[in-house]
Amino acid sequence: MSKQPQTSSLLTPVWSRLSRMEPIYIILAAIVLAIVLSNPIYADYGPMMQLLRRASPLIVLAVGQLFVIVSGGFDLSVGSLITFIVLLSALVLNTHPEQVYACIALCLAIGIAAGSLNGLVVSLLKVPSIIATLGMLLAYRGAGLYLSGGSARGNLPDTFRAFGRETVYGFPIALIVVIVFGVFAAWILHGTNYGRQLFAVGTNPRAARLSGVNVTMVRVVAFMFSAVSAVVAAILLGGFSGVSTAVGNGYELQAISAAVLGGAVLLGGRGSVPAVIAGAIALHALFTLLNIWGFPKPMRDAVQGIIIISAVAYSAWRR
């Protein structure tokens, strides 16, 4: 017995660090390995960047969703907010193609307004976020289709689409946006007073309120963050997919699945930005892998369903 610890003491730090590490990094590595093994072309720089670029809207959205999840809620309105923003931008820029930056500013303002609306409905009217944001999902979808008359109309000028499409020195602009957004979000969540308050609200809102946190404000800002992430994702998606009435469909659940994959605990209190970014890349990579293996596209929904159920069951089992 007394000899045993000597060998294990060498291994213990490594093992305990491995077991404490978020499992998502191992999952991500496994999926990427499987992709490269199934189709060696993905080992090259170009296709790999392409994969990451395609994942960028989901990364941004998942990070935004993380803020709401940490606060204890859900934001299901992001998918149709994306569609609304893309349809609106296409209409605005069709008549004024030179006003790209003004249009982006307008979209960001809409995002901030939409997020505060969600946050206020949840914290002041006490509507559970899942109902409130599902209701807004209907409203944005209807509003987008009403504006565009039910079909994709208008055009996005190249300056607008550059964010999703173009590269700088071979590096996609979309990924620069992701890195800036990710670093900013990580700083806010893990490095500021606001981040600590957000975790406190998600863990126990009543305790947070009693210890002087402005719970309403903290919640509203979390929803704002999520809505703004939807606007950023919409600009990126508009870049590479163009205008369509289905551009944001299903993204709300993908964002939640990505966050859950990245170890965020639903109903609040736990989550980290880097792990959720890894979760979003892993989810997108998994879809790519299913695609390579020839699974039909609708199967993605089923895979996503299995992921979120098993991830939540796993974290319940571990506690």
Next chain:
Amino acid sequence: MQKVEHGTAMMMSLRKQWRDIPPVLWVLLVMAIASYPLTEAFGRTGGFSLQFLANVVERSVTLAIVAVGQTFVILVGSIDLSVAFVISLAAVMASYFMQGNATMILIAVPAVLLMGAGIGWINGFLVTRGRVNPLIATLGMGLIIQGILSTSFQNFAGSVPQSYQIIAYGSLFGIPNSFFLLLAVAFGAAFVLRKTRFGAHIYAVGGNSEAARLSGINTDRIMRRAHLIAGLLAALAGLFLTSRLGSGAPWVGPDGIYDLESIAAVVIGGTILAGGRGGVFGTIIGVLIFGLIDSLFNQLGIDPYLKQVLRGLIIIFAVAAYSMRSKDEVA
């Protein structure tokens, strides 16, 4: 003296009954009265009539059946977001099994109902044994159903025989069959909730799960059964919808927004989301309010997309009217 006291007691009980009427009923009444001049003025099809009201009820039957099932799970303190997809699955399976063949009705209907109950039971199992949050368990289940269904069927699958459409379009003594179905489901559910031991246990578990467990109730089993009923009734709603549409497609459930609207109808009907308080008849009235709003919009000729916006906002504010008085923290 005795007589007077008896009189006041009667007055008291009458007043109590008066107060027991859920506020939604007043809303419904006010809306019905207010809609009269509106539809008269703008109506495209001859305004307000008994036919109009019958139409409202007929269009609400599918939602009402789902919402009654949703009432069970919400009463027990859970929720079911998979109902819309179960409806799709039931609709597709029913028309796929029948393929226009009337003899298959007797096989297809029980098979589809059994499937719905099975899915509900799995939901309950995930919630109780897997300790998965019900929102996630049922959302995930919905996604799985949706994925498998749209992989297998891209369009309307098969069709139902003429004789099957009698459920939706036939009538008995001048009253549409769908009314009878609605009444049967509503009174059956009310009977189970009010008169049976299982019903009492549902309220007990929803009111305070821990206390119910300590007093010897198998709370997990009650939870699983409530989910089973929600799944079963969602499948029944799917069967009814197929009878209306003549065939089933993978999008009929999500397109009807049955998940969100059933939850909203339950909440508007006075059942609290935390569970333990409420009932079926409030839910039915909640459903009729949605049906009335919908028919009014149609008669007023409101743009279908704008209608969607209004629907979303109405759901939020209808739920808010109940939830904003609560002092609990909501997320």
